[in-house]
Amino acid sequence: MKASIFDVAKRSGLSVVTVSRVLNGADTVREKNRQKVLDAIKELDYRPSAAARSLARGRTGTIGLIVTTLHDSFFDSVAKEINDALALQGYYLAISVSSGFGNEESHYLIQEDRVDGLILLSPLEEDRFVAELKKRNIPYVLIDNQLQENNSASISVDNFSGGYEATRHLLELGHREIAHLSGQEVFLSTRERRQGFLWAMKEAGLEPFAMEQGVYGVEFGYETAQKWLKSGKLPTALFAGDDHMAIGFINALMREGIQVPRDMSVIGYDDQMLASQLHPLLTTMRQPADHIGLAAVDILLRKMANQNKRMNGIKLKPELIIRQSTAARGE
Amino acid sequence: MKASIFDVAKRSGLSVVTVSRVLNGADTVREKNRQKVLDAIKELDYRPSAAARSLARGRTGTIGLIVTTLHDSFFDSVAKEINDALALQGYYLAISVSSGFGNEESHYLIQEDRVDGLILLSPLEEDRFVAELKKRNIPYVLIDNQLQENNSASISVDNFSGGYEATRHLLELGHREIAHLSGQEVFLSTRERRQGFLWAMKEAGLEPFAMEQGVYGVEFGYETAQKWLKSGKLPTALFAGDDHMAIGFINALMREGIQVPRDMSVIGYDDQMLASQLHPLLTTMRQPADHIGLAAVDILLRKMANQNKRMNGIKLKPELIIRQSTAARGE
DNA sequence: TTGAAAGCGCTACCAA
DNA sequence: TTGGTAGCGCTTTCAA
Numbered sequence: 063m064k065a066s067i068f069d070v071a072k073r074s075g076l077s078v079v080t081v082s083r084v085l086n087g088a089d090t091v092r093e094k095n096r097q098k099v100l101d102a103i104k105e106l107d108y109r110p111s112a113a114a115r116s117l118a119r120g121r122t123g124t125i126g127l128i129v130t131t132l133h134d135s136f137f138d139s140v141a142k143e144i145n146d147a148l149a150l151q152g153y154y155l156a157i158s159v160s161s162g163f164g165n166e167e168s169h170y171l172i173q174e175d176r177v178d179g180l181i182l183l184s185p186l187e188e189d190r191f192v193a194e195l196k197k198r199n200i201p202y203v204l205i206d207n208q209l210q211e212n213n214s215a216s217i218s219v220d221n222f223s224g225g226y227e228a229t230r231h232l233l234e235l236g237h238r239e240i241a242h243l244s245g246q247e248v249f250l251s252t253r254e255r256r257q258g259f260l261w262a263m264k265e266a267g268l269e270p271f272a273m274e275q276g277v278y279g280v281e282f283g284y285e286t287a288q289k290w291l292k293s294g295k296l297p298t299a300l301f302a303g304d305d306h307m308a309i310g311f312i313n314a315l316m317r318e319g320i321q322v323p324r325d326m327s328v329i330g331y332d333d334q335m336l337a338s339q340l341h342p343l344l345t346t347m348r349q350p351a352d353h354i355g356l357a358a359v360d361i362l363l364r365k366m367a368n369q370n371k372r373m374n375g376i377k378l379k380p381e382l383i384i385r386q387s388t389a390a391r392g393e
Numbered sequence: 394m395k396a397s398i399f400d401v402a403k404r405s406g407l408s409v410v411t412v413s414r415v416l417n418g419a420d421t422v423r424e425k426n427r428q429k430v431l432d433a434i435k436e437l438d439y440r441p442s443a444a445a446r447s448l449a450r451g452r453t454g455t456i457g458l459i460v461t462t463l464h465d466s467f468f469d470s471v472a473k474e475i476n477d478a479l480a481l482q483g484y485y486l487a488i489s490v491s492s493g494f495g496n497e498e499s500h501y502l503i504q505e506d507r508v509d510g511l512i513l514l515s516p517l518e519e520d521r522f523v524a525e526l527k528k529r530n531i532p533y534v535l536i537d538n539q540l541q542e543n544n545s546a547s548i549s550v551d552n553f554s555g556g557y558e559a560t561r562h563l564l565e566l567g568h569r570e571i572a573h574l575s576g577q578e579v580f581l582s583t584r585e586r587r588q589g590f591l592w593a594m595k596e597a598g599l600e601p602f603a604m605e606q607g608v609y610g611v612e613f614g615y616e617t618a619q620k621w622l623k624s625g626k627l628p629t630a631l632f633a634g635d636d637h638m639a640i641g642f643i644n645a646l647m648r649e650g651i652q653v654p655r656d657m658s659v660i661g662y663d664d665q666m667l668a669s670q671l672h673p674l675l676t677t678m679r680q681p682a683d684h685i686g687l688a689a690v691d692i693l694l695r696k697m698a699n700q701n702k703r704m705n706g707i708k709l710k711p712e713l714i715i716r717q718s719t720a721a722r723g724e
Numbered sequence: 725t726t727g728a729a730a731g732c733g734c735t736a737c738c739a740a
Numbered sequence: 741t742t743g744g745t746a747g748c749g750c751t752t753t754c755a756a
Contacts, residue, residue: 077727112505114749116444132463174443280670339611408743445733
């Protein structure tokens with residue numbers, strides 16, 4: 063039988079209440095007794111039951127994180143940061159990879175109130191989740207939200223600015239024929255990055271060389287490159303909506319002997335791990351995963367503290383990381 | 394105030410016990426009453442408290458999965474499979490990404506008995522975990538274990554056979570000058586794959602063209618290729634210990650205009666997502682993530698059912714996936 | 725600074 | 741087929 067707080071009390075010769083106090087770091091326990099309790103705990107190899115604690119306290123000490131996939135080094139990093147930030151505050155992180163479209167009527171982390179608060183990382187079904195969370199009165203924070211109206215409790219990266227800066231970088235290198243690859247329209251980030259691109263182009267008095275819209279991923283980049291290659295018309299520079307598309311694009315070019323950045327410059331977005339591993343190392347826009355994680359935890363904990371108060375969203379700036387895939391325009 | 398089972402009882406005009414029965418799908422409830430209860434539940438938007446349930450039942454209904462990283466499509470797949478298999482049985486999966494070396498004295502999933510059982514996916518600190526789990530009497534299963542002695546409760550992929558098959562594939566294509574890149578020695582899988590390689594070579598009466606040992610990842614593959622390129626001596630075929638090394642290696646070759654598989658064949662291991670995205674599409678050894686996940690859940694649940702009985706480990710075979718990076722030896 | 729007692733919300737056991 | 745009652749292991753008053 064597992065030891066309970068009762069056993070510890072008996073063994074230490076003190077009351078259950080005192081043991082509980084020691085467990086929770088109350089400072090109203092005589093040092094000598096504290097030691098007795100600690101000894102008893104060690105001897106019995108006792109650990110408090112999470113279930114009993116949650117029940118008694120009315121909260122679980124766990125924060126949930128819902129992600130669509132962790133197979134993405136940006137999400138992965140954010141999750142790690144959140145985990146660490148939370149640990150510092152004595153909270154546990156429960157990650158749930160919700161592939162998305164829910165036959166699962168509603169998420170289990172929500173269903174049984176297993177969490178005190180929730181962080182949604184780039185949620186696809188944002189509105190459904192948010193509605194549910196509001197109804198349940200569960201504090202939450204959105205990262206990289208899609209819906210403008212949810213800006214109140216969200217951390218986002220300024221994608222417009224990211225698209226703008228990326229394009230500016232190419233422009234400053236002397237490029238005039240610049241194309242853009244974008245991902246799914248459903249993502250607000252997709253549209254914003256493109257707007258940033260268009261803005262920078264317009265500002266420079268230029269028309270986009272080409273724009274393609276597809277699905278984030280290596281394949282789309284590869285295929286687009288092949289298509290363009292076949293048509294014989296290539297821009298001198300490309301702003302890809304994410305690193306994977308950029309990598310796929312470069313991959314296709316390399317196979318045709320077209321060199322990056324000698325023959326063409328390519329900039330990606332996200333600074334995926336792969337971006338700094340595959341050659342040519344990719345110039346890209348980095349999303350500040352660490353700040354994002356910290357900010358999310360900060361806002362969430364605040365919200366949990368003063369239920370009533372309304373928080374303001376935070377918008378972070380992405381950072382241009384110059385590597386090897388972009389260079390001044392040839393000739 | 395949140396509705397409790399008591400409120401549902403009151404509202405439905407039945408007892409708490411009956412409500413509990415309905416909640417747990419007992420078939421000893423009159424259909425009419427069942428409906429009453431269901432209605433009350435809906436009206437009150439009631440959900441059972443996970444904490445109270447766990448406390449009363451003595452188990453949490455949650456299975457923990459400890460992984461070092463999910464930023465790996467193999468781990469990611471296995472995790473998904475486990476999640477689904479578990480859901481089918483009414484269990485929840487709590488994933489915990491434990492970067493490894495624990496200042497965290499002992500893992501929180503273990504610490505507070507938040508789980509009924511634990512699955513360890515390719516654990517680095519296997520012995521520490523296993524010792525702890527045995528002590529706590531928590532049922533567990535290891536996937537891809539490092540220590541031979543833990544084979545009792547483990548699912549592993551036959552890495553020896555994988556290394557052997559991969560090499561055979563190259564051999565059958567007519568290659569004679571075959572090199573091997575391996576990862577960290579700490580991993581049993583690393584050593585086994587190499588042994589498989591060596592065995593196949595020996596069987597064919599051949600000496601390895603070269604063998605390098607480094608760290609799993611794109612970089613090591615890239616650097617090794619560069620080194621070999623510089624020395625001017627390349628094998629006609631390479632068996633890389635994992636896909637990332639293979640990809641890095643190919644990446645370096647491509648930059649020098651050396652084509653795969655025309656000039657050299659490369660086979661990887663794991664069938665990472667990237668392997669089927671980057672061109673040339675990588676020939677590789679696939680680990681059967683689905684079977685692994687299923688088997689792990691199966692064994693774990695069995696162990697949980699009959700605490701006493703000893704299970705036998707399972708060893709699965711990897712599968713050769715032929716894509717574009719290997720071809721018959723030239724000339 | 726300590727402890728007795730009353731829950732937290734649910735399930736399990738025993739009767740009816 | 742139903743319900744009363746006693747816990748599950750902990751925290752939180754409230755008194756002492």
